[in-house]
Structure formats: C-alpha cells, structure tokens
Amino acid sequence: MLGATVLSFLAPAFLAGALAAAVPLVLHLLKREPEPRIKFAAVTLLKHAPVEHTERRRLRQLLLLALRVTTLVLLALAFARPFFVSGGAAAASGVTVIALDTSYSLSAPGRFERAKQLAKDAVARVASGELVGVVTFADQAQIVARPTGDRVLAASAIDEAVAGFGATRYRSALSASSQALEGRRGTIVIVTDLQENGWDAGDRASVGEQTTIAVVDVGPLPPNLSVAAVRPLPDRVIATIHNGGWESTDARVHLTVDSRPAGDATVSIGPNQSADVAFAGPARGLAAAVSVDDPAGIQADNVRYAVLGAAVIPSVLVVTGSGDLSRDAFYVQHALAAGGGEGVGFQPAGMSAAQLSAAGGDRLATHAAVLLLSTRGLERRGREALAAFVRGGGGLVVAAGPDIDGDVVGDVLGEEANLRVASLPGAKPEARSLAPADVRHPVFQAFAGNAATLGLVKFQNAARISGRACQTLARFTTSDAALIECPAGAGRALVVASDLDNRWNDFPLHATFVPFLHEVVRYVASTRAHTAEFTIGDAPTGQRSPGIVTVEGGTPGAPPQRVAVNVDPREAESSRLSVDDFQSAVTHLKPTGTSEVRVEARQQEDRQHLWQFVLIFMLLTLVIEGFVASRTA
Amino acid sequence: MPWTAADRSYLDPSVVARLGTLELKARTIVEGFLSGLHRSPFKGFSVEFAEYRQYIPGDDLSTIDWKVYARSDRYFVKKFEEETNLDCHLLLDVSGSMGYGSHHGMSKFEYGACLAASLGYLMNRQRDAVGLTAFDENIVAMLPASSRPGHLRSLLVALERLTTAHQTNVAKPLHQLADTLTKRGLVVVISDLLDNPEEIIRGLKHFQFRGIDVIVFHVLDADELDFPFEHASRFEDLETAEEITAVPGAVREHYLKQIGDLIERYRRELGASGIDYQLLNTKHPLELALLSYLSTRARAL
Numbered sequence: 008m009l010g011a012t013v014l015s016f017l018a019p020a021f022l023a024g025a026l027a028a029a030v031p032l033v034l035h036l037l038k039r040e041p042e043p044r045i046k047f048a049a050v051t052l053l054k055h056a057p058v059e060h061t062e063r064r065r066l067r068q069l070l071l072l073a074l075r076v077t078t079l080v081l082l083a084l085a086f087a088r089p090f091f092v093s094g095g096a097a098a099a100s101g102v103t104v105i106a107l108d109t110s111y112s113l114s115a116p117g118r119f120e121r122a123k124q125l126a127k128d129a130v131a132r133v134a135s136g137e138l139v140g141v142v143t144f145a146d147q148a149q150i151v152a153r154p155t156g157d158r159v160l161a162a163s164a165i166d167e168a169v170a171g172f173g174a175t176r177y178r179s180a181l182s183a184s185s186q187a188l189e190g191r192r193g194t195i196v197i198v199t200d201l202q203e204n205g206w207d208a209g210d211r212a213s214v215g216e217q218t219t220i221a222v223v224d225v226g227p228l229p230p231n232l233s234v235a236a237v238r239p240l241p242d243r244v245i246a247t248i249h250n251g252g253w254e255s256t257d258a259r260v261h262l263t264v265d266s267r268p269a270g271d272a273t274v275s276i277g278p279n280q281s282a283d284v285a286f287a288g289p290a291r292g293l294a295a296a297v298s299v300d301d302p303a304g305i306q307a308d309n310v311r312y313a314v315l316g317a318a319v320i321p322s323v324l325v326v327t328g329s330g331d332l333s334r335d336a337f338y339v340q341h342a343l344a345a346g347g348g349e350g351v352g353f354q355p356a357g358m359s360a361a362q363l364s365a366a367g368g369d370r371l372a373t374h375a376a377v378l379l380l381s382t383r384g385l386e387r388r389g390r391e392a393l394a395a396f397v398r399g400g401g402g403l404v405v406a407a408g409p410d411i412d413g414d415v416v417g418d419v420l421g422e423e424a425n426l427r428v429a430s431l432p433g434a435k436p437e438a439r440s441l442a443p444a445d446v447r448h449p450v451f452q453a454f455a456g457n458a459a460t461l462g463l464v465k466f467q468n469a470a471r472i473s474g475r476a477c478q479t480l481a482r483f484t485t486s487d488a489a490l491i492e493c494p495a496g497a498g499r500a501l502v503v504a505s506d507l508d509n510r511w512n513d514f515p516l517h518a519t520f521v522p523f524l525h526e527v528v529r530y531v532a533s534t535r536a537h538t539a540e541f542t543i544g545d546a547p548t549g550q551r552s553p554g555i556v557t558v559e560g561g562t563p564g565a566p567p568q569r570v571a572v573n574v575d576p577r578e579a580e581s582s583r584l585s586v587d588d589f590q591s592a593v594t595h596l597k598p599t600g601t602s603e604v605r606v607e608a609r610q611q612e613d614r615q616h617l618w619q620f621v622l623i624f625m626l627l628t629l630v631i632e633g634f635v636a637s638r639t640a
Numbered sequence: 641m642p643w644t645a646a647d648r649s650y651l652d653p654s655v656v657a658r659l660g661t662l663e664l665k666a667r668t669i670v671e672g673f674l675s676g677l678h679r680s681p682f683k684g685f686s687v688e689f690a691e692y693r694q695y696i697p698g699d700d701l702s703t704i705d706w707k708v709y710a711r712s713d714r715y716f717v718k719k720f721e722e723e724t725n726l727d728c729h730l731l732l733d734v735s736g737s738m739g740y741g742s743h744h745g746m747s748k749f750e751y752g753a754c755l756a757a758s759l760g761y762l763m764n765r766q767r768d769a770v771g772l773t774a775f776d777e778n779i780v781a782m783l784p785a786s787s788r789p790g791h792l793r794s795l796l797v798a799l800e801r802l803t804t805a806h807q808t809n810v811a812k813p814l815h816q817l818a819d820t821l822t823k824r825g826l827v828v829v830i831s832d833l834l835d836n837p838e839e840i841i842r843g844l845k846h847f848q849f850r851g852i853d854v855i856v857f858h859v860l861d862a863d864e865l866d867f868p869f870e871h872a873s874r875f876e877d878l879e880t881a882e883e884i885t886a887v888p889g890a891v892r893e894h895y896l897k898q899i900g901d902l903i904e905r906y907r908r909e910l911g912a913s914g915i916d917y918q919l920l921n922t923k924h925p926l927e928l929a930l931l932s933y934l935s936t937r938a939r940a941l
Contacts, residue, residue, distance in 0.1 A: 042874050042885055046740065047876065048736075048738075048834055048861070049899065052899055052902070053875055055898070
C-alpha cells in the first residue's frame, strides 16, 4: 500500500452523473426490437456478399453500447476532477509527526543529541503501517520530512537537524505539524525542553480534532550563565550577566571591541540572579561583544553584541525662533537631555525656523523627532521639509504656544490631518488643568497610576486645537483638547495646546514635565528605525545567527545603520511548563484539518490536470463511436 | 427493327395491374399495342381471300386493290386468311421467387402471367398455335399448343389458376419440354432465372439444338435491380425461407455487382447462342416485351 498511488476526486458529487451511463443501456433494452423481415427473391446473391451476420452485428452493437457508456462515464469523471494522491497521503492509517525543538536552549553540550535520540525513539515507536514526518522548530518551523512510510528517511532528517539560535515558539511548531498531517488522523510528538517562554502571553495553538499531542521532555536546563544585556554608554560598557543555575558562581566576563580584547572582569552572581559588569573607559570602535565563560551551559547565549556610537542616543531637533535653546527653550533642552548619561535621554539640537527653511530637509533625516516651538521665519521650503519628514515616518511635536502660527502648522500636516490651531491672545486667562483621556496611551503609560499628578499643572492660556483625523489624548478641565495625535503619512504628530517654556503654564516646573516630554518624543519617534538591537527572528535582514549587521535606513535618504542581532534572552530562562500546561494551551478544532485537506487536494488536482486527459480520451471515444455507428447504421 | 418503341406511351404496369381479368389485361395491352404501330404486324401468308379493309397508314401498298380504288375512289386493302405455321410455347416460371413484388404494382409472377396472356392473345390473333407450360422445379401445368379459336380462353383460364409456391429448378423442366417438342417453333421463357445460370443456359441451348427458337424474358423486380433498402433487415428467401441479416449499405455494392454479372452473363452467353434475351423490369411496360417477341417471330418465319 505504501508508495502506491490512489485515485481521488475533487468534486466526487459529479460522479453521480455517471448514472447517465445507464441511459444508453435502458434505451438499448427498451428499443431492442428485431430487424424488419423482408421476403426477397435474390437472397442467393446475398449469400456470398460481405454479409454482416447477426453475431458480428451484435458484437458491433455491444461495442457501440460500451463506447457510449464509456463516453458518459468519462464525462462524469472529468467533471469530478480526478487526481492521484500518493498512497501515503491516502492511507487510512494514522500519521505521526515528530516536532523537534531546535531552539538555542538545547545547545548545551550533549543536550541536543539527547533530544535527537528521543525523537528517533519516538519514530521507532510508531506502529507499523503508520506514516512518519519530521518538523523542526524554534521561532520558525520547517517540515523537513513529509509523512512517509520510510522510517530511515525520518531518522535521517532528525540526524541532520542542528540546534540554532532561535527561541522556542510552540505555536509555529504545532502549525507546521498540523500542515504536515494534512488533516488526517494522527499524533504530533513534541520533543522539547518545555520552556515556559515558548508560549507568548495569551498565546494558544489549534490542531485538528483527530490530532493527539504527545510531549517528550528533554529535561530542565543545566546550570547556565548568559549575557542578558549589553549597554554601551559614552564612558563605559555595562553588561548584565544572568546565572540560571541553582548555586552561586563567579562568572568570568570578557569585552571585545571590533574583535579586539578590551577588558575582562569577574563577577559573583547568586543563584537565579543577574549582575551588572561595568567595563570602564569609553569604548572606541564600532561594535562591542561581551562574552562569559560557560563551557557546560547553553552556548548560544554566552556572547552578546552591541553597536557603539552616537546613534545610541537619539537626536531631537528643537525648532525655535532664534535657534538658541538656552534662551528660547531652556526647560525643553534640559528635560530632553535628562538621563542621557544612562542611555535613556535624548540629544537635543537647536535650529531656528529660518535656518530650517534655508537648510531644507537634509538636516532633518538624522533626527529621531522634531520639536516645533516657533513658526516664525518658517518659509514654504521649511514647511515642505517638515511635511516630508513627517510623511516619511518622522515624529513631530508641536507646542502651540504664543510663537506658533496655526496656519503654518496646518500646512505642515496637510489635508489628511486637517489640523486647526487657533490661539486666543485676547481671551481672558483662565486656570485649567490637564487630564489624560486615555491613560493606556503610550504617552501616559509611564505614569502608571500617577497620571493624576499631571493635573497639578496649571495652564493659564491655551490654544484651541482640533483636527478631523486627530485623536484627543488629553483634555483641559475646560473640556478643550490639551493634547491631540494627528497622523501624517508614515509618521505622526502630537500637538500640545500650550507652550513648553513656562509662559502660558507652569508645566516645566513640575516633576512630571521630564517624563512627559520624554514619552511624547519617544512615542512620535517610534515609527523610525532607530533601534540598534534586534533579536534573531526579528532582524530586518533575516539574520539567523548573532552578530553585527548593516541595514538600510528607515526613511529615504537615511544612511545605512549598523545594528546588533542577538539571541532572545528569554530563551535562557529556566522556568518550565508541565505537560498538562502545554496540553491546555492547545485547542482541538474540527474544521481546521478539513480545510487544509481541501486546499491540498485542490493544489494536487491543479498540478495534475487529469480532467483534461479524461476529456481528450472521451472525445477520442466519441470519434470511435461515430465511426462504429456509421458502419452499424 | 421494323417497329420501334421510341416515343411511345405504353400502359404502366401499375395501371395494368388494376384491370380486371387476365383476358382484359391481354386484350388491352395487345390492341393498344397494335393500334399504335405505324405498320401492320399482320402480313399474309395465305392466298385465301378473307375481306376488304380500308387502308390505314402503314399498310403494305402492294395489298391495295386498285380496281376497287378505280370504282369507289377509296383505298382498300385485301385481307387474306392467314395460315398457322408457327408453334409457340409459353414457359412461365411459377416458383416461389417469382412471387416477389415490390410496391410498384405487380409481382414478377403477375407480370409474367400478364405477359404470357398478352403473348397468347397476340399469337392467337395471328393464328399461331400457342401452348403454355408452367414450371417451378417441375412442370406443374401444361397446355399443348393449338390455334383453335377457343384455345385462348383455355390458356387464360390456365394462367388464372397458377400460383407460386415451390422452389426453382429451371433447367429440369426446360430439358423435359425440349425432349417432348417435335415440331420446330418458338419457345418463350418467362422467368426470373434465379437459379444456376449454367444449367439454365444449357437447358435453353437444348431447344436451340432441337431447332426451336427461344426468347427469354428475364423478369426482375425493380428492387432486385436497384437494391434500394436502407435499414438493416433480415432477408428471407421466398423459396427456402433461409434468413440472412444484412446491412444494405454494406452489401449493396456487392449485390449489384452480382446481379449485374448474372444479367450480363445471360445476355452474353444467350446472345452468343442465338437466343433472344430480354431483361424486363416489372415497372416497365409490357409492350416492350411484345416488340421483342414480334421481332423474333419475324426472324423465325
């Protein structure tokens, strides 16, 4: 049975049309009447003629009948869309898919060999007659051996598997295994170390109703040291080392800059704890790598890379009337720079609106965001440069204070946002407070439950801001909009209805000013690719091993950027699932397998196009029928 | 040939078939046939004067009585009692195969009987002695040749009584009759000749050997000559009841060749032996057969 091919049908209902083949039979039986008898004198002369005797004629009629029946059957067959499926695919017996975990948590010495042996043991336990397929998975899954009766093929696929640098993702494993099952009854054997992080928060997977999940546990992680993080600062490099073992240990840590040794350190870490290691002195170079000596633990997490350079601290361009930040934007300048030494702040850069108009858009590409505090002197060229920057994915923060012309801001954001900023200079000052409209918005998430502290800020004056496509994030107690978010192309803009320089309000004097400004700038700048580190699986270049790679800039004209690709540090965590926990995260769905089988069947039928050959054969039969009929009439 | 059939309108066999008795049929055919001839078929062989008759175009000018013309200024021809000087024997095939007749009107037997009656009528009018022999595989009826005035009625009655039934064996009665004839004369064979042609020809030559002239009227139905059948049918032999299922389209070519070869063989071998052979299609007028007879009679005298 295995290896043979079986005929199947995409639309078997059309086979009922083969009943039409009975029509010629019925007609034949109903209209079966003897030939007319003619009394004739010269029968003697017919004797020696090529007389078609009754038997021969009957044979010809039977042939004719068979041809007509065949024609109708072939027609029904063609409409039923036949196709051949392999014996394996059509076997009524079950299928077992071995899903082998190849995440880097199995890269400890001897650990992946054990996993492969367990997988091969699972292959050997498959009942005779059942099919076996192999899937390897980490953050992605591949079907390395489709279900077949050949056990050697499955074992060979397991032997060829290697542990990579990806993190465990059970969802992709089950999805690929279900695909390998092709909707048939079967078992998915997951050979894994049952890491808890393999399920993302709230993640679930679904398999066919007739699919059984079996879990083969490779065992808990061995004592492991890993480099969890590397933070290059201007004056030092800080590495976080994690001890996943059950005992305290002294970890030997090494720093290399551009492949040259740059320092060594030893740190003592308690069981299941982390410790920072600081390598003093500015790291001069392009890329740093921190490694830890851990010959018995997981190997893939023993080294971590980081990109060195100014790109680590995003730059924010502050546009004022004169370009002198110390005079026009004192509070903003210091608030942005706050925390820059720890790598959490911003690098403010000042520029007047007139300078921006003269410089055009080239000066904007290197900045993560633009903070527009004044529109005085912002000519058309400057507006167009700002508009292009925002539409290309840049972030813009507008402080609609006394130096902001609403029409100019409206031009910058274009018709999409349809922003209206109307200052009310003659209006009577009225004290008002700010209240977030949605505390779950990223701008206010940093305040957690303390968002109400923003209400301590007193706003004496404010501009009236509104936009057709804009979302209100915060309002004043006067119900006017205090903070709105406006989309503009690939970027976004946040408009604050007051100034940020202690003129219409006392916001800069409050402790919430710095985190508010940071969150606002970070939020508008988040659409631009300023991330200097990616985990494997998320790397824009598809990199599958750790290292330093170069990626293109996120916006047109942006220079190529060097980024670090590292393993997902969560994979090194030792928390594990129980088999029951694993099983409870899997849902058995009835229709899933059926639809996959239909899709697969349609694809097979499309590849084979047997119906065309059947139709050709039917036409050939019709031609023969016509020929025989003309001789029989 | 002194008489031509060209541009003549004869009685259609289907019309003849609807006439009442055989005598009426014969008289209608013969009288109509004779009145249409431009030249009288009667030519005196006797010197015994019978009567005068008004000249009609076609009469021999030598028979005009010029003395009567001088007295009456009219043309009269002298007619003489003709003497019988020819014995004619009509041999009519009454085998089963002669019973075949398509939708054209008369079966071969009816056509042959009508022809025999017409010939008898004509011969009796010419004062020829005429006899009748009916045969299938044997001689079933025989009327000796005679020229008596009442003989014609006997001959017609005998013809009326004949039916078809049995198988054919043309040669056997031919030989039997040839052995019995002692006087030279004329034998008219009316048959479909669907038998062994070699034996039939041998039988006919037997008459020749005995110094008897022979006319063969080969009577065939139009269907036998054209084989117009369309659908597959079971063909049943009228004599043997043997059945053959055949598709006409498949066998037509071969059949037509067979019947053509048969006719051609009769025409060729009988002609070579000095036997007049006339193929008669039952849908063609009987007068054509009479023309053929008269031609042969003139040669025999």
